[in-house]
Amino acid sequence: MPTPSTTDKYARLLARCEGQPPIPTAVAHPCDYSSLDGALEAARLGLIVPLLVGPPDRIRQVAREHGFDLGSTQIIEAPHSHASAEAAVEAVRTGQAELLMKGSLHSDELLQAxxxxxxxxxxxRRLSHVFAMDVPSYHKPLFITDAAVNIFPTLNDKADIVRNAIDLVRVLGIERPKVAILSAVETVTDKIPSTIEAAALCMMSLRGQIEGGILDGPLAFDNAISRAAADTKGIRSDVAGDPDILLVPDLEAGNMLAKQLTFLAGAEAAGIVLGARVPIVLTSRADSVRARIGSCAIAVLLAHARRVMDTSAKV
Incomplete structure (x- = not known):
């Protein structure tokens, strides 16, 4: 696989994939430029072996219109987007694929399947979404969850969301991720339920119900991200100023935060869904190819980690 020419955070993700065999990936309904381009570029970089699932004539037409060479790429026939989602899931269930990748269908169609x-x-585990953000002004990758799947998560939902994110970040090489549980304020008050849930999640971590990370919350965004802001408010925290993961109170807050970072701070956002038997690459039609490749790289690393765990379990 080609060595990345840049030194940004996504390039380091690609570098971690070097030497790993490509992962068979069911791409559900890649019937527009961006979804087909993302799948083929990931294949060119040696990340995946795509199985294109959808109407063959339509996929080939998109390829012709944009000069893509499908070569020997396998196409699994499905007449429309709903059928594409079902067939892609079936390809994973039967072992033909180890990753699932969203094409040009709606996210709900794929996740319902x-x-x-x-x-x-x-x-x-509950399904949850993680944005892996490359924020130019932040000193390391920043993972935001959940901004795409769980609309108003309960306390138990949030526990699973945190577990999924911790598992992901540990696979990416951070042994004990720091989790900032966000709210509007950093004090616990019954007037803001998310502060109570944040405190409960921290206690669940102390009691061993959530393992593998360092949790703190509630934290407002400023004192979660800025050590100086936390110091000004007298907050003693191992997480403030250095979180790996931001757990948001609900989807609305998370979605706005991720898009603000993207469109105002120049961040790139790779997206992945966790909690299923395989990772799911869930990207937006507005995502750049670079973000799509970042999503694939994360999913590939998770798939390889799963292979190792499966092998260890059989020994």
């Missing part, structure tokens, strides 16, 4: 009781992809 994943969460169906007969899909074979559900686990005991």
């Amino acid at each position: 994943v969460t169906r009781s007969t899909s074979g992809l559900r686990t005991a």
Whole structure:
């Protein structure tokens, strides 16, 4: 696989994938330029072996219109987007693919196929989404969850959301991720329920119900990100000023935060859904190819980690 020419955070993700075999990936309904381009570019970089799932004539037409060479890329026939989602999930269930990647269909179509009781992809964990953000003004990758799947998560939902994010970040090489649990204020008050849930999550961590990370909250965004802001308010915290993960109170807050960082701070956002039997690359049609490749790289690292765990379990 080509060595990345830049030194940014996404390039380091690609570098971690070097030497790893490409992962068979079911791409659901890649019927527009950006989704087909992202899948083929990930294949060119040696990240995935794409299985394109959708109407063959339409996929080939998009390829012709944009000068893409499909070569020997496998196409699994499905007549429309709903069928593409079902067929892509089936490809994973039967072992043809180890990753699932969203094409030009709606996210709900794909996730409904994943969460169906007969899909074979559900686990005991709740599905959740993580944005892996490359924020130019922040000193390391920043992971925001959940800004795309869980609208108003309960306390138990948030516990799973945190567990999923911690597992992801640990695979990416951070042994004990720091988790800032966000709210509007940094004090616990019954007037703002998210502050109570933040405190409960911290206690769950202390009691061993959430493992692998260092949790602190509630924290307002300023004192979560800025050590100076935390010091000004007299907050003693191992997380403030240096979080790896930001747990947002709900989808609205998370979605606005991620988009503000993208469009006002020049951040790149890779997106992935966790909690299923395989990682799900869930990107937006507005995402750059670079962000799509970042999402694929994260998913590939997770898939390889899963292979290692499966092998260890059999020994």
